[in-house]
Amino acid sequence: MKIRRILATAVAAAVTTPVILLSVTPALADAKPSAASQAQQQGEQDKPSIEELEKAAEKAQKAYDDAVAAGKAARVVLEAALSDDAPLTVAAVNARKKAADAATAKANADKALADAKAALAALSETATAEEKAAAEKAVTDAETAALSAEDAKATADEKAATAGRVADDARVAAAREYSTVQNATKEALKAKEAADKALADAKEEAEQDEPECVFESKLSTVVTGLPSKIVAGSTTDFSLRVTNGTDKTLDEVSPYVYFHATDKSGYHVIDDAFHLQWSTAASPTWKSVEEDGNAGSISPLKAGAHADVKLRLKVDAKAPAGDGLAFVAGDYINDDESCGVNRSSEYAFELLAAGSVADDAKPGKTTPQTPDNRPQGLTSTTPVDYGNPAGTGSLASTGTPSALPQLAAAAGAAVALGAVVVFVGRRQKAGSAS
Known part of the structure; x- marks a missing residue:
């Protein structure tokens, strides 16, 4: 499914690119194809199939x-x-x-x-x-x-x-x-x-010609139990709750989690120090989260239902002290090939050097994810204004590390990620899925 590839690429780009220069608008468009003439329709019918071309x-x-x-x-x-x-x-x-x-x-x-x-x-x-x-x-x-x-x-x-x-x-x-x-x-x-x-x-x-993927605000992905301070060399268990707030069953839902951090200078990226695993009730064996952030799938997720994904974060003992963000998002695809994605949420944390004592490392407050009520952390609250070449947007306040100027680029990129997800939905429909 193309949306997953785009989402995974967007996550990676969001946490590694210091400046986001995407020329798309955050509004969803429903551009319908113009009426085709009879000759054009006949031409479409005469086209060889992909199998024949292969x-x-x-x-x-x-x-x-x-x-x-x-x-x-x-x-x-x-x-x-x-x-x-x-x-x-x-x-x-x-x-x-x-x-x-x-x-x-x-x-x-x-x-x-x-x-x-x-x-x-x-x-x-x-x-x-x-x-x-x-x-x-x-x-x-x-x-x-x-x-x-x-x-x-x-x-x-x-x-x-x-x-x-x-x-x-x-x-x-x-x-x-x-x-x-x-x-x-x-x-x-x-x-x-x-x-x-x-x-x-x-x-x-x-x-x-793939069917349009939409932004689905009622598909929420909320992290619980992730502390605001994490010690290098430690193992942290937390969870991700995926909730289907729509009135229809989503045939396959995939959560995405990605950890990004820099040392205190803000210039040295230390993402490789984070090793993330996932498990679910249906798949209890711990498995590594893929490089694109994919943390398994939930099939199906009924209307109004939720499912929990257990997550286990291991941090290399040699990782330097720094600051980071945990990016969380989710998407779905149905059997009829309709698909959608929610906007990413970001959870800020402070990375302490190995041997440190994080007495105040309490999990951040978690609240239901709605357009007006996002989970704690650096979270996208409005789409990026792409009329601004700098690619900046508004961010929610955070109750975790006080000031993260060295993560400003990543935070701005996170907002851009939300717009990238919206951009996925702007692809024009071409009638039926191919």
Whole structure:
């Protein structure tokens, strides 16, 4: 539920941000959507559902992953084709070597033929018939060898050219395939990004179309038993009563509790020194309060009924003396997805160093929480005037620590938190819940 996420974030922001600059008004708005035309209604009906968009995004992601894998494989093939050790490249090199050898053999045969012809021509007139016959035979044999060498060279040249073309074709084919796969990967990435954006837009639109959460003043969260002075290293048990003052059952109610404190300088935040646990009659085992302040849930809470949440606060013994605030709030969500939240209350306390004796550490007075009667502590009494850039508002007086100037920022933020909760209710309705 979005309201819980916003509330938890608001609590954390309220106690850690020194200046609140929220540009919202504290008034609840009930802005109804304008009438849609028939064409617009048809367009809404034709929109794919989030489930369909999720499936499309999954398919697009898989297609992109497959394209990336294919790209890696194509890269391997390209590198292999370009390598000097590629089989076709080796074959081409060998063919060129054989062609070179054949060229050398032909050159040698041509020289032998020329030498034989020269020897025949150089015979003297006194040469015997045997000498002339031998010289003529040498020429004939050299001519035969030269023709054979010429044929061998032609064959070797053709094989070298063919092997070279085959090797070149393989390299070109690998490069083209790699380029094709790269382009396919780019297109797959575009499709994936488009599918992701469509899904994100649909989810954002669905969140905007969530039913409006309202400020519910009759849902009260009141702390009892929290002393005005707490000693570091101690364990303090107190309780939180959640009351449904409305005339309807609230299907699920969630209380929130958050402790914020600084040392006496007012600049060193020591929130990590506080460890909070909760338990209820339905869930008696002690459980840690979540980081967002969620202290379990009450399901359901009938009209006029209340439920108590036991709380146990443990403070680190090494925590320095300081001043703090306990923030308390609550929200609900019903089965029909209607939801609401109350404005936060703040309880001021003084943190004493370990070993101190807090004789006057009495629980603050607790009274029913109504718009005109808030529980003791620094409590928001009116929404923040957001026309004031400083984000300040009015605070109730406190009977706990006398003056907490070092917590002024946190107190102002607490008032802002009340307005943030109200701001949650300003989201426009879009007809029905998505």
